[in-house]
Amino acid sequence: MKRFSAISVVREALRGNSAWPRQWRSPEPKPRYDVVIVGGGGHGLATAFYLADRYGVRNVAVLEKGWIGGGNTGRNTTIIRSNYLFDESARMYEHALKLWEGLSRQLNYNVMYSARGVLMLAHNIHDVQSFKRHVHANRLNGIDNEWLSPQECKEYCPPLNVGGEMRYPILGGALQRRGGTARHDAVAWGYARAADALGVDIIENCEVTGIRRAVSGGVEGLETTRGFIRAGKVGVVAAGNTSVVMNMAGVRLPLESFPLQALVSEPVKPAFPCVVMSNTIHAYISQSDKGEMVIGAGTDAYTSYSQRGALHIANHTLDAICELAPMFRRLRMLRNWGGVVDVTPDRSPIVAKTSVPGLYLNCGWGTGGFKATPGSGDLFAFTIAKDEAHPINAPFTIERFREGVMIDEAAAAAVAH
Amino acid sequence: MLLIKCPFCGPRPEIEFAYGGQAHIERPKDPMSLDDEAWAEYLYIRNNTRGVHSERWRHINGCARFFNVRRDTISDEILVTYKVGEAPDAVPEKDRPTKGGAVR
Amino acid sequence: MKYRLSSGGQVDRSKPLRFSFDGKGYSGFAGDTLASALIANGVHLVGRSFKYHRPRGFMSAGSDEPNALVGVGDDEARYTPNLRATQVELFDGLVAESQNRWPSLSLDFGGANDALSRFLTAGFYYKTFMWPAAAWKRLYEPMIRRAAGLGRAPTAADADRYTQLYSHCDVLIVGAGPAGLAAALAAGRSGAKTIVCDEQDRMGGTLLSEREAIIDGLPAADWLARTLQELGSLSNVTLLPRTTAFGWYPHNFLGLSERVTDHLGRKEGNLPRERMWQVRAKEVVLATGAIERPLVFPDNDRPGIMMAEAARTYLNRYGAVPGSRAVVFTACDSAYRAALELKGAGVHIAAIADVRPAPEGPWVERARAAGIDVRPSTLVTATHGRLHISHADLASEGASSSETVPCDLLLMSGGFTPSVHLFSQSRGKLGYDEALKSYIPQKSVENERSVGGCRGLFDLGASIADGFGGGLGAVRGAGGTPVTEQKIPVFVQSFGQDGFIGALNGKSRRRAWVDFQNDVTVKDIELATREGFRSIEHVKRYTTTGMATDQGKTSNMNALGIVSHALDLPVPKVGLTTFRPPYTPVTFGSFAGQSRGKLFDPVRQTSIHDWAAEHGAVFEDVSLWKRAHYFPRQGEDMHAAVRRECAAVRNSVGIFDATTLGKIEVVGKDAAEFMNRMYTNAWTKLEPGRLRYGLMLREDGFITDDGVVGRMATDRFHVTTTTGGAARVLALMEDYLQTEWSDLDVWLTSTTEQWAVIALQGPNARKVLEPLVEGIDLSREAMPHMSVREGRICGVPTRLFRVSFTGELGFEINVPMGYGRGVWEAIYAAGKPFDITPYGTETMHVLRAEKGYIIVGQETDGTVTPDDVGLAWAVGKTKKDFVGKRSLARPAMTRDDRKQLVGLLTVDPKVVLEEGAQIVVDPREPVPMTMIGHVTSSYWSAALGRSVALALVRGGRARIGKRLHVPMAAGNIEVEVVTPVFYDTEGKRLDG
Structure with a gap:
């Protein structure tokens, strides 16, 4: 791997930028791998990287039906935070956040992790109670999260409409200063490049069409559009298509796939200093390095794989944004797109072994998977390499639904009396 | 915004409806006789079909009735809507949504 | 040099308009755009590019403009950044400024980036700025952010308003160029309910700058006028100029953005600035035309280099002359027409450099006959001029030497790209047309048809015929009866279908721009492919080509061509980036519409609301409802008011509006x-x-x-x-x-909306109520706790509940909603002798917490079972089934270490715990601590003279009598676990 640095940028530029090598190879699939990861998104590529880097498994392939990072990795609003309520979630996302903080240097790829702070706004008394519960739980878990008064919210994020005429005025907010954003594409590319350098084969345009199981029941390999690939172990990380892939192994899941929209404005000079989320009026916003306001909201109502959503969802997202920051009313939407998110009954992920020996599953991140990318990859790699869950992802089994152990962050912010 | 044909009221925009999830999942007659696995299957396991999906919608801002829809989840095209208890194939062709434009 | 013709075009020379650009005053005419007016003033330098801050001028005359972005508005509450000068209609007093430059447009320090461009290639930022780690946040990122962005966001709240409307029609026609107008004639005459929208201020599309064509026996301009008049006279046809169809959503649902007032300057009346039309069309006819492609050659981005068709538009439509001495660089015939028309207006055409080896046909002949120097197989190999083009180097293909030709205008044309954006959004299937070097519609998925230029028909006659036929087909598709096919004869010199995509003279060391706004050059795209970015989506994301505010309208096909060449793959194998809404940027306010301020969500108010407001209530939002939170008297804060309200209920009687239940x-x-x-x-x-x-x-x-x-x-x-x-x-x-x-x-x-509910609570409740009630015996014996009677109160029918959520003797009086306030006031008056006190939700919460009554959503959070909150008694043990029963038997639901509702008493009675505070066994445990529960409700209890709290605690009932800890930031709070009933534990007061 040719190291990236200011020096290499200058040196190569002086040579006409003609000697930069490929960031990752485009190999033909080998007949057999120790581990095959299905899905070349951020989570899948991270899994491959950590398998090779931390757990000594280097005969690894990542199969991607399109181009890497082309699913939710390249479609999300890149919010990173770890101030979750329940211990299980908090540990999971904090594990990821710690990895984010050193990721650019670990991968030698600037993923532009920007700790701009994530401010979650409260608009009614129930929100205040709920967010304070988060703040207290986070503090005892060693996770930064602090309560800001409306005026402190305004000082932290000057465009906010505090004290103006709002249907649901801002009553305060919970701020995680270490939270922020990152450059989503770079995460996929950085992991791909680093994994490739460790010998991982990243195989694009290779769609899995079947999961072959041995007589014993265990996984034998994968039928793909580029032929059969034998695999010691298979990890499925195919957000948006998890049910489809797992059906090939005869595994049915507690999952539904919904469209999730996001949009950006035309780029403007720096005007919004942090990430602001408002669950009550359904919108979130940050400004990208490029200057675009990056905006998202909740899912559409119905399950769909169409990767597009309805106009009225965008309307309701932007009316909320215009309430929060009325000076942005004259900004213009530049691009609006949709992704497909897998949602579990408790909206928490599954990172676990399955009932099929040698088949591992990482799915169900819903609308919040990007922030977990490094942690999810690391824990999933651990689970695959050791054939057992890491203590952090141990609670995130499929069986929890049978037993009734829900990790329900959304329900914990239930409707007020 | 989808255009959904309520079998009772006719075609209406999606915002008049509430989505009701996968159709034809019958609540077990005697839930207590089910083991945990079977109960979890009823509660949580869904086809999540990529393709033609049978699902429930409710015309909540209209007649308030539940009905069933067959929709292609890749294109969002609605193939047929039918009443609870009705067989989808029984819906006459003329009462189905028109499909597709010019083919060149 | 005079840059405005004395006659011709569609500007109104009798209406001069004053405007300013970067503080300097100019004048133009009614009918001008900011772009045409600046060109008529000889101004070409209007902007700076995103990365290298290159000086830029007008490249196009329409919505595809990548360079000429300006900020418009002298009033911060109406300032709009990033507008295309080519779309800004001139009005008197317009104030515009250039963007992304400092200190001035002509002297921009950011231009230093240009000299460093070889270090700033595609994706360079992914490779550096990583050391030292802390510098990213403090130094590098702020630097990058300051450099990025184009215009600036306004700092004041928008003063304008926006509106939305829904519409249904038989036929929606997008684009009112020749094909769209022909379709409109067909649909309109057939009686179909038709909407025609066009993004420009005038309908007509290319006909607005057409000089030669004869349509149906009339000059194009006259046919256009006659057609618009006919369409305007049809009551079944709605014409929407200044209206962009920006997005196609499933089931023939389209979003249209109409710009209503921006062109009027100072607003008059109460018109909205924009209207968003949401149209459900039975059939859609796309007549969105085509966009001329730039040629990608060295130094192709200087001010004065523009599309050949744009120059025609400035000349023919606005009478604005974009230069005096032009070089034309083309890969197709249409630029010859531009050259001839400019020559006719007095512009010297220095040469036509044609990339084709042997251009021929009528247009080439006409150019030669007019004495224009036509040079086959000739490329522009470089251009010169700091702020405006001054020379172009022309060389025969393969030749080592070039000729430097002075010029102040360079016209380019690489052919036309059909605008398939909406078609693609509709999920229609595209196919690559090798001759056109473009993707064109192949198979519709929705009820749609594309006509004219947007499906590759560039001949005017063919386009009009196609449009008319498409209109008829749409009428048929919508279930109407079309009029008979009608031939509209068109006489016009047609063009071939030549075009070029990709880089010309790719070996040059000079940079050739592909995406002008984002400063993506051929070298960037080649670098990306060299680094392994092979999917066109990867190339786009790595180089940012096609991601600027023009969304690649002028650049996407050239980028595809370059990638195709670099990878030695046919274009269709490279793939195509997805077209996404909106077609052109649409104002946020337009999406938000009327949903703003008080109208953001409906407000639900009870019939007693106004009384509460008149009596000083502070309200809280609970779902859509406004509920009285507390009733402060002069000088009281919430705590004081709540203490007083609580005491009133415990000691005498309180009145509470429970209508929202x-x-x-x-x-x-x-x-x-x-x-x-x-x-x-x-x-x-x-x-x-x-x-x-x-x-x-x-x-x-x-x-x-x-x-x-x-x-x-x-x-x-x-x-x-x-x-x-x-x-x-x-x-x-x-x-x-x-x-x-x-x-x-x-x-x-x-x-819910039928009953107003008045809760009357306290030991004197019966005394207050009794005189007002007819037909109900309120006595303890006749009407015990948890009973309901029907009768009358104040003459009004009532369902009277004897019930208590306070622990006191209580009634809930249901009366028809309209009588709510009347009955409330009667009770209030009757209660005066008992000092009846209105109370709000906060007091209600305190009183019920003193009794250990739960509130769903506060004691419960979606993960709580009946037994968890001590409500096992409410579960029918003998029932065979009820919703949720089977789930309660799951292993995790029956464990005895579940979190259970308990009471907490702080060891120091004056300390009120914070709701949401976490509970631990060992306060000395290092972080992360083992949390066993949290405080769900916590109040100062006036009745008990101490604080009380409810909590969910793991295995809580077994811990009753034990001490636990609530570690706060300011220090630890010790608590005792108790049963969750603090007041009147025997419940005697209920029967008062």
């Missing part, structure tokens, strides 16, 4: 059976006239709602729900009733 009338022969199945409780034996606390679970076993239910008759229940849960509960009931138990004879009716 959800109410559902459950009626029918099988009503009791239905209630048995929906609620955990048993209902069969509940006698008419009695009340029961009802608890509802979701099928997964967790509490979703609760409320008091009255049995009004054997077949009739009056169900109440939480304020926020009303809709959820009714939906859940309807779901089971309609889809699982449709055999039950039960009817459900929401009666």
